[in-house]
Amino acid sequence: MIHRMIAIMAFSFINMGIVAQAKAGDVHDNQTTALLAIIHGSKLVDLTHSFSSSTPVWSGFGQAIITPAKDPKTGQPYTIEKDGFRANYFSMVGQYGTHVDPPAHFDAHGATIDAIPLNQMILPLVVFDITGLLQKDPNHALSVNDILDWEKQHGRVPSGSFAALRTDMSKDWDANPARFKRSPFPAWSLAAVRFLIEQRGATAIGHESLDTDTTTQMDSETWLLKHGHYQIEAMAHLDQVPATGAVLIAMWPKVKDGDGFPARVVAVVPADVAQGH
Template sequence: MGKIGRSISAAVLVTCIFLITAPYCMAAGGISLEDAWNVIKEKKFVDLTHAFEPGIPHWKGFPDEKLETLYWYEPGVGKLGAGFYAQAFTHVGQWGTHVDPPAHFVKGLRTVDQIDVKEMILPLVVIDVHEAVAKNPDYTLSMDDIKNWEKNHGQIPEGAFVAMRTDWSKRWPGMDAMQNKDANGIAHYPGWSMETLKYLYENCKITASGHETTDTDPGVATSKDDYSLETYILKSNHYQIELLTHLDKVPEAGALVVASFPKPKGGSGFPARVFAILP
């Protein structure tokens, strides 16, 4: 099947999934949600999430995670007793692969529990710049990168989740490798650009975006405490996912992404479980 055919098939499948208020997706010739599920369950699923634990890469201002075993199967191990296995996790909301809701930066905007579940299953767009990043760790996404994607795959679909593939996640779980600091303490890792973010959110009207690094902004900016790009996304009342992985295992177009996370009341962020369904 050609690129156009794959795009049409993906569009039909997405339409079927989202029209949950109707018994049939008429645009797909009467295909039901059960039919859509029968298609989806046979597809390949790719986990885009790092497992979190103490010691993983994180923003410089956050403390490390603390992990306790409260109960263990046998006596003598659990802090509170025995008979079953239960742990206590103490970490900041932005830990591991995580969601940043608008309220993370902007008082009064949506917290984690206020993100609609309809925003959690979306067409996945992957813009691949890993070769450019290999040559220049300070690389930022350009309009040429986006236009090249659209030349190959068509217009970026409205409501999509756009991920920037840099292969930076291959440096995980080394904190020093992820930060890539020089002798002066300046971090060197890739990021987005304001021009591309405005195009994606304002022109294409995407729902959310994500990346493999610890920050939206490139390292040379965050080293100066400049988080203007992340501020732009969150201030526009959209969410983002940070510290994604395995973007090298998904296609640039045609897949779906499921970005799910717990529902802490008034939450400022939380570890997420993100995965792709391949076409």
């Protein structure tokens, strides 16, 4: 079901221009109808945090500054009452809120956010839930053995997947920002990241924390980005998606030569999968 869903979505996106001109009953209309039926019948889970000027962020970057846009001639903010519209200026690092780290974040020759192919932004989603391990080991790093144990229950990690790590850290994002920014914290081991990429063919990874590693050396993040893969950090609501069977859609502004940017990430959970979760 999951691969059929992705195939229909990809087919429809590629033929979007043709569909607009197709006659009633045309095969493209049928594909579009099938795609919409799947999406409208699915559970949509927002895996994205809202962000503000007080959002948790790495101390080396600092908080965002969000101010009203002003008329350059008068210096006064635009308002709906006076001007019929309003707008904001945003001054912040690209790695803010739920965000994408492209290879270029760590690799001078790596792909920037505008160069990541669209077909790498719509992927099968697998979720590794390590919350049950955190009572004994609050800073547990997902291991290769953890992945193998997961596969005994859920089957082999599909090639081309987006692999997400559930730790429930995201629940502290608004409720307890100081705890959210704690260090150390549960994350990935380098061995697990390499295994997923090299042995299982994963396309990208994501996690709830602001960093990939349980150590300060950033070995996992460095290896991942320098090997041409992107990641999504500060994900939310991974407790609301199943271990397998959903599709992840990750989108971000197409900033030329961008080294990172806030992202909007959604899980599409087909109805039959959602019922079993």
